Amino acid sequence: MLRRTFLAGLTSIPAAARAAAPVRVVASFSILADLVRQVGGDAVAVESLVGPDGDAHVYEPRPKDLRTLLAAGLLVRNGLGLEGWMDRLTESAGFKGRVVVAAEKVVPRTMNENGGVLATDPHAWQDPRNAVLYVQAITEGLIAVDAANAAAYRDRAAQYTTQITQADAWIATTLGAIPADQRRIITTHDAFGYYGARYGIEFLSPEGINTEFEPSAKSIAALVAQIKREKIRAVFIENMTSPRMAQMLARETGAALGGTVYSDALSPAGGPAATYLNMLRHNTTLFAAAMRPG
Ligand SMILES: [Zn+2]
Structure with a gap:
């Protein structure tokens, strides 16, 4: 009908x-x-x-x-x-x-x-x-x-x-200025592997490349130890996952919360990442600020 x-x-x-x-x-x-x-x-x-x-x-x-x-x-x-x-x-x-x-x-x-x-x-x-x-x-x-x-x-x-x-050239220049020993970032799930491979940044995360599976207590403990050992300074919240994991990692390790980055979805219209190009600029600005020695 x-x-x-x-x-x-x-x-x-x-x-x-x-x-x-x-x-x-x-x-x-x-x-x-x-x-x-x-x-x-x-x-x-x-x-x-x-x-x-x-x-x-x-x-x-x-x-x-x-x-x-x-x-x-x-x-x-x-x-x-x-x-x-x-x-x-x-x-x-x-x-x-x-x-x-x-x-x-x-x-x-x-x-x-x-x-x-x-x-x-x-x-x-x-x-x-x-x-x-x-x-x-x-x-x-x-x-x-x-x-x-x-x-x-x-x-x-x-x-x-x-x-x-x-945009790609601008990101390469911006992140190219970060010293080699500072090039590490923590995110909730493993969404920045291609970005990291392109610009020489190592991304670590408690969840894998799919948000479907909860990380084990053991893998979270290992990541906490690694953040402390390698003195990784910033943990990022992703817009499309719960902020709790990033907040917990920051609390456990003393790393700073670097802000919210956009991994698998844009922001609503009027937000900081409402287009693909704005998403790249926003994420890169936050990542660079977190890794820059200062
Ligand atoms: Zn994803």
């Missing part, structure tokens, strides 16, 4: 209005939604399933998401095992649109999780060079569903890529 009403609604839209209507795109989480907006501009209407400050690892889709997905022509997801809930959602929705796996061309980073299991790190967007690959994949996806705007998408993608590359 719902479906019939929906289709009847579609056929009543005049042809001219249909042609001018923006392409409806669904992104799995807020960072991807921003990348799509930057490339798509006014030609796209983007919705994010996991919103600002949300956790894309453990999201539970709602009935509303099925309708959002069915109305979309393009779905953009990260891949690399981030959205474990996505296949079930697209199957239940019977989604027939085009799917972009943004991280498709990324060389994945693997790491040992608790217990020595080798796991793929999904947080590739934290290296801006990977974000350039995301933008390429998104641009190709948009052109595939909306060839009429191909030139506009390519132009916007080229301009945005220049901005990402400039």
Whole structure:
């Protein structure tokens, strides 16, 4: 019944209005939604399933998401095992649109999780060079569903890529000034591996690359000992996880709380990290301040 009403609604839209209507795109989480907006501009209407400050690892889709997905022509997801809930959602929705796996061309980073299991790190967007690959994949996806705007998408993608590359150079310069023995940061979960590999910063965290599993008392104790031994000075809260772990680590070790960084989600509009580029600037400014000797 719902479906019939929906289709009847579609056929009543005049042809001219249909042609001018923006392409409806669904992104799995807020960072991807921003990348799509930057490339798509006014030609796209983007919705994010996991919103600002949300956790894309453990999201539970709602009935509303099925309708959002069915109305979309393009779905953009990260891949690399981030959205474990996505296949079930697209199957239940019977989604027939085009799917972009943004991280498709990324060389994945693997790491040992608790217990020595080798796991793929999904947080590739934290290296801006990977974000350039995301933008390429998104641009190709948009052109595939909306060839009429191909030139506009390519132009916007080229301009945005220049901005990402400039941000990358600025981060490299800013963090390049930090002495080698200060290049360590504590975060709640292991979301900054790609960022750390790109800029030569070591990130340590009690939780692994997935927020799904609670760290053991033993691994927390080992991290506390390491923070004290190596005199690591700052612990960061992440916007999309509980602040309690970072607060506890700071209390146990005497390390300072360095503030809130944005790992797997943007801030709401008006916040300090409402776009991908602002997220990079905000995080880097806080990380640099915490590591700078003074
Ligand atoms: Zn994460």
